Amino acid sequence: MSLGIGRRERDRTAVQPGTDTGAAATGRIGNWPLAGLVLLLSALVVLVDVATGEDLRVIPLLVVGPALASVFCTLRQTVWVAVWITAVVVGSGLGRDGTFWDFVFGIGFTVLVCALGVAACAARIRHATEMDRLRSAAVALQRQILRPLPVVTGQVFAYGLYEPIEEDRFVGGDIYEVVESRYGTRVIIGDVQGKGLAAIGAGFAAIAAFREAAVREPTLTGVVEALEAAVVRHNAFSAQTGEAERFVTALVLGFDDEGGVQVVNCGHLPPRLLHEDRASAVPLERTYVPLGLAGLSRETRAEDSFALPPGATLLVVTDGVTEARDAARAFYPLDERLDGWTGHDPRELLDALHLDLEKFTGGIRRDDVAALALCRAPGDAEPPPMTAAAEDVRPVAGAVSD
Numbered sequence: 001m002s003l004g005i006g007r008r009e010r011d012r013t014a015v016q017p018g019t020d021t022g023a024a025a026t027g028r029i030g031n032w033p034l035a036g037l038v039l040l041l042s043a044l045v046v047l048v049d050v051a052t053g054e055d056l057r058v059i060p061l062l063v064v065g066p067a068l069a070s071v072f073c074t075l076r077q078t079v080w081v082a083v084w085i086t087a088v089v090v091g092s093g094l095g096r097d098g099t100f101w102d103f104v105f106g107i108g109f110t111v112l113v114c115a116l117g118v119a120a121c122a123a124r125i126r127h128a129t130e131m132d133r134l135r136s137a138a139v140a141l142q143r144q145i146l147r148p149l150p151v152v153t154g155q156v157f158a159y160g161l162y163e164p165i166e167e168d169r170f171v172g173g174d175i176y177e178v179v180e181s182r183y184g185t186r187v188i189i190g191d192v193q194g195k196g197l198a199a200i201g202a203g204f205a206a207i208a209a210f211r212e213a214a215v216r217e218p219t220l221t222g223v224v225e226a227l228e229a230a231v232v233r234h235n236a237f238s239a240q241t242g243e244a245e246r247f248v249t250a251l252v253l254g255f256d257d258e259g260g261v262q263v264v265n266c267g268h269l270p271p272r273l274l275h276e277d278r279a280s281a282v283p284l285e286r287t288y289v290p291l292g293l294a295g296l297s298r299e300t301r302a303e304d305s306f307a308l309p310p311g312a313t314l315l316v317v318t319d320g321v322t323e324a325r326d327a328a329r330a331f332y333p334l335d336e337r338l339d340g341w342t343g344h345d346p347r348e349l350l351d352a353l354h355l356d357l358e359k360f361t362g363g364i365r366r367d368d369v370a371a372l373a374l375c376r377a378p379g380d381a382e383p384p385p386m387t388a389a390a391e392d393v394r395p396v397a398g399a400v401s402d
Contacts, residue, residue, distance in 0.1 A: 038065055038081055042088045049092065059092050063110060066117030070124065078121040082114035149372075150347075153180035155255040157377045158187065159346045161354055163320075163369040173199040174318045174370035175248070177207055179214035184257065186214035186223060189372055190250030190268060191318045193290070202246035205234040206291065210252075220254040220303050224264045224291075227252070231292035247292035251316055255308070259376055262303045266291050269322060272338055274349070275312035279338035282306055282314075313346050314374040320367035321353070326360050346373035 042062060049059045062085045069081040089110045149160035158178040176189040188210050192199040209230030213223045227250065235245040251268040255261055263271070263282075267290035270281045284304045289297045308314055317334070324332040341352050350373050357369065 038084055041065055042085065046088065046092060059089055060106070060109065062088060063113040063117075066114045067120075070117040070121035073121065075118070075121050075125055078118050082118055086110055086114055147177070149178070151178040151180075152377060153178065153185040153255075155180075155185040155257060155377060156187075156374050157346060158185075159350055159373045161350045161369065161371040161373075163354070163357075163365065173203055174320060174368040175203040175207055175250075176370055176372055177210055178372075179211055181215040183218055183254070185255040186210070186220070187253040187255070187316075187372065187374065188227075188250055189316045189318065189370060190248050190266075190291070191320075191368075191370075193247045193249075194244065199246060201238075202231065202234050202248060202292075205230050206248050206250070220252060220262045220264055221301055223254075224252050224266065224301050227291050228294050232295075235292055245292070247290040249290045253314075253316070253374075254303075255374075255376075259308050259310070260305055261308050261314070262305050264288070264301050264303055266301070267293075269317060269319060272315040272317075272335070273306075273308075273312060274315060274338060274342050274344075275309055277342050279335065279342050281335070308374075308376055310376055312375065313344075313349060315349065315371065316374070317371040318368065320365070320369040321357065321371060323367060324357055324361050324369070325366065327362060332357065332360055346375050349373050 042065070045059060045062050065085045066078060066082045069078040073081070086107075090107060149158055151158045156178075160176065162174065162176075173192040173194070174190070175192065177187070179186045188206075190203075190206065192203040192206075194202075206227055209227050210223065213226035217223045217226060227248075231246070231248055238245055247267075249267040251271065252264045252266070253261055253271070254263070263284065265284050265287045267287065270284050270287075272279060273282050286299075286302060286304060288294075288299055288301045294301075315338070322332060322334050326332075337353070337356055341349055344352060350371060353371060
């Protein structure tokens with residue numbers, strides 16, 4: 001049931017336990033190409049050294065071999081290269097006239113450089129192994145906490161798009177989740193203020209609270225109150241540990257069986273409704289302060305409501321979409337683009353949005369991008385099959401950026 005679109009599954013090439021970590025993580029030259037390169041290099045240097053005689057000694061240039069091997073090869077291959085180069089230098093020294101100390105100095109210098117090359121290779125592989133373990137832990141954490149989309153419930157199909165700003169991060173500061181309960185389907189999309197691990201922690205706190213409150217609270221305002229309390233508790237703990245407090249802009253929606261949608265807007269962007277030949281922002285009467293800041297306002301959060309017609313798509317996004325810029329620093333014209341995509345189904349809509357954002361920004365993102373495309377689901381419906389373009393990507397749902 002977990003189909004959808006999102007960022008590419010970058011851990012496909014991650015090193016698996018029990019494999020040659022150095023080779024997998026940093027690339028490797030095969031044994032025969034490596035051997036041929038070393039033989040060719042050593043042969044050329046020896047020939048030049050013989051041709052120049054005592055006037056110009058070029059044999060010491062062979063120490064470049066272990067240095068290159070330490071960058072591109074496995075530890076075993078680097079040791080092999082070091083031993084071979086040392087043997088060539090020793091053989092060349094024995095075949096030439098010179099003082100004993102010249103011979104000893106040449107061998108000592110070669111052995112020292114080769115040993116440094118082997119040590120550098122070992123350090124590189126150890127670092128690659130540590131980074132791979134951290135990457136594997138991040139992947140495992142993501143898969144346990146962040147549920148992939150789409151999700152099919154009794155009320156909606158929910159498709160998702162998530163693109164963290166940093167390529168080496170699996171989780172950013174945008175959050176979203178879909179939960180089915182006896183009160184209908186509850187959905188949240190939000191944006192944590194700030195960046196870094198502290199922002200991710202605030203996002204996880206909000207997601208955990210939402211998952212629990214969505215199935216427990218009979219009203220949407222009750223869900224929002226639980227989220228507010230969770231963010232406040234997280235900020236209190238953060239203050240004790242010396243971290244900055246965070247707030248979360250969020251849009252919390254509830255879908256019932258009759259096609260109605262209830263929404264509480266906590267400082268977030270309004271949803272866009274695509275129906276028939278029209279795309280427009282849903283007019284909401286009230287917008288409240290972000291989660292974590294209710295103590296600064298005397299307003300009591302209340303629900304707005306509107307209808308989601310059959311065949312319509314509700315698009316909710318974070319400001320990583322609306323504040324994306326092109327080379328001229330112009331903002332991304334989301335509403336103008338949506339006018340041309342009114343005939344798309346939710347999956348096609350996210351495909352088009354993703355590709356158009358990449359084209360508009362030139363592939364340079366300044367913020368995380370998160371979007372949900374939601375439509376009414378017939379009781380016995382199954383999600384339409386994923387497009388071929390989306391088959392090699394993995395969605396990241398419930399993720400956490402700025």
